[in-house]
Amino acid sequence: MxxxxxxxxxxxxxxxxxxxxxxxxxxxxxxxxxxxxxxxxxxxxxxxxxxxxxxxxxxxxxxxxxxxxxxxxxxxxxxxxxxxxxxxxxxxxxxxxxxxxxxxxxxxxxxxxxxxxxxxxxxxxxxxxxxxxxxxxxxxxxxxxxxxxxxxxxxxxxxxxxxxxxxxxxxxxxxxxxxxxxxxxxxxxxxxVSSDEKIIVSDVLGLDALKLLKDRNFLIFFISSIFICIPLAFYYQNANPFLSNIGMDNPTGKMTIGQASEVIFLLFIPVFFKRFGFKMTILVGMLAWAVRYALFAYGNAGELSFMLILGIALHGVCYDFFFVSGQIYTNSKAGERFKSSAQGLITLATYGVGMLIGFAVAGKISDAYKAADGVMDWKMIWIIPAGIALVVFLLFALVFNDKSKAEIEPKTV
Known part of the structure; x- marks a missing residue:
């Protein structure tokens, strides 16, 4: 190039x-x-x-x-x-x-x-x-x-x-x-693709990859991917209003720490994945969501502001260890024929269905814990998604038992 x-x-x-x-x-x-x-x-x-x-x-x-x-x-x-x-x-x-x-x-x-x-x-x-x-x-x-x-x-x-x-x-x-x-x-x-070639909707949406759901462990991963997006939606929807509302200075600038950590932790994925395997990697990602929201629930913009910064910095673990390792796992299970369609299916499940449910839940929870005078009960608003993430973590830990190791080539950024 x-x-x-x-x-x-x-x-x-x-x-x-x-x-x-x-x-x-x-x-x-x-x-x-x-x-x-x-x-x-x-x-x-x-x-x-x-x-x-x-x-x-x-x-x-x-x-x-x-x-x-x-x-x-x-x-x-x-x-x-x-x-x-x-x-x-x-x-x-x-x-x-x-x-x-x-x-x-x-x-x-x-x-x-x-x-x-x-x-x-x-x-x-x-x-x-x-x-x-x-x-x-x-x-x-x-x-x-x-x-x-x-x-x-x-x-x-x-x-x-x-x-x-x-x-x-x-x-x-x-x-x-x-x-x-x-x-x-x-x-x-x-x-x-040639404009004359027949359009097959199942190919466009990646529905051919539905065959992968016959694999019990992949089905568990697929369902877990949808449910873990519920707490993810809470972050996108509520993090900036939360930080602004409690008086943190320059909240948007401080939230960029999350993107910086995403780059850093991406470097750890190949090492962690090869040493501990997919299940442990993705469990760390799930647990990180619960820990991050607990930090948000009990931190503040004063003497406990370090808890909020740490919660933001965990974005790299939350995102990379779950979503990136999930993409790697999907790629390894799909085989050559379904590689693209399988990735499309997971994207549809997470950013489509999962976060659609997540934003609806986050909206209702925010309304439920907003007082008549407009004061938000931020502690409960963060405790609930922390609990959801913890439940997904426990269920995945108990029922997922795929011991095969997906191959990953180290990538530098």
Whole structure:
């Protein structure tokens, strides 16, 4: 890969995840402060990510893979996304905001697959080359959080009271427009499938991989993946509002510690996986969710603020040890024929079905523990997902007994 192509792909990844991190992290705080949304309304808004994940395979599989170059579709989706972001910026009521965010997520979620497709198309050895490109995405997410907290101060007490968090949508929209235009300069990535080839919906959705569920242990893993996404949804929906509400300074900037830890712990996955196997690795990931939420429940923004920072820093263990090791396990069980469809099925189960349930549960729990004067019982709001994660951990520990070891090639970032 020449230096020009490497620069373009790195910039694409940086901007792609900058856009997502620029508004999604502070979304819960914005909805509560600016639009006065209830917990259930907030859960419905966050669930648009899940609807986007469910619909994304149709856009990529039925359009991108058959009719148009991936980089052109990427450009069009981000330009339309910029318009929707501007409408979200102008919205003053959650009922007006919801249709725009739903439309946006239906268009944005497919771009996550498209940026990967554009990248892989330029690589001779993706196993070695992709991580050095993908890391720029994580850096983009971190950069967005740092700008919001330490440069613009939109998430400060004064900023949130003044309603400045709406500016995150304007910033994301401007960058979305920039990436949309930039996408047309990216290396050409033509369709992979002939437009004349018969469309098989089961292939598009990865339903062929359902055959893997005949394996008892894979079925247990599959079900556990859905249920562990319930506590995951609590983090996306409530972490930023929680940190802002209890008075932590620069909450969005501090939450980027989670992305930094994600990069660090990714390096430990190959070693841990080979030494202890899949079951122990994924159990550590599950337990980390319970520990993280316990830290949130009993920490505070004063003398126990270290507990909150530690909880944020556990994101690398929570995400990498469960989701990344789960992808590796799925890959090892699928075999050559079902590798792609199996990954698609797990994504549909987790970011689609699992988090759809999770956001609904998180919304109802938030409403249940919000007093008439608006004061939130954050301790209970975090204890409940901690308990859910602990139950999933115990059940998985007791019933999963696959002793085979999935092979993993160490990857550096």
């Amino acid at each position: 020449n230096s020009t192509t490497r620069f373009k792909l790195s910039a694409m990844m940086f901007l792609e995840f900058f856009i997502w991190g620029a508004w999604f992290v502070t979304l819960g705080t914005f909805l509560g402060n600016n639009l006065k949304a209830t917990g259930s309304e907030t859960g419905a808004v966050f669930s648009t990510q899940s609807w986007g994940a469910i619909i994304a395979p149709f856009i990529v599989g039925l359009i991108a893979d058959r009719y148009f170059n991936a980089e052109r579709i990427l450009g069009v989706l981000h330009i339309i996304g910029a318009v929707l972001m501007y409408q979200m910026y102008n919205a003053t009521d959650v009922s007006v905001f919801y249709p725009y965010v739903l439309g946006y997520m239906i268009l944005f979620m497919p771009t996550l697959a498209l940026v990967n497709s554009v990248s892989f198309n330029q690589m001779k050895d993706p196993e070695k080359e992709f991580s050095s490109i993908r890391i720029w995405g994580t850096l983009g997410w971190i950069a967005a959080g740092l700008l919001i907290s330490y440069f613009f101060h939109w998430d400060s007490k004064e900023g949130t009271e003044a309603g400045l968090l709406k500016n995150t949508f304007l910033m994301a929209g401007i960058v979305s427009l920039a990436l949309g235009l930039f996408s047309f300069t990216l290396p050409k990535t033509p369709p992979k």
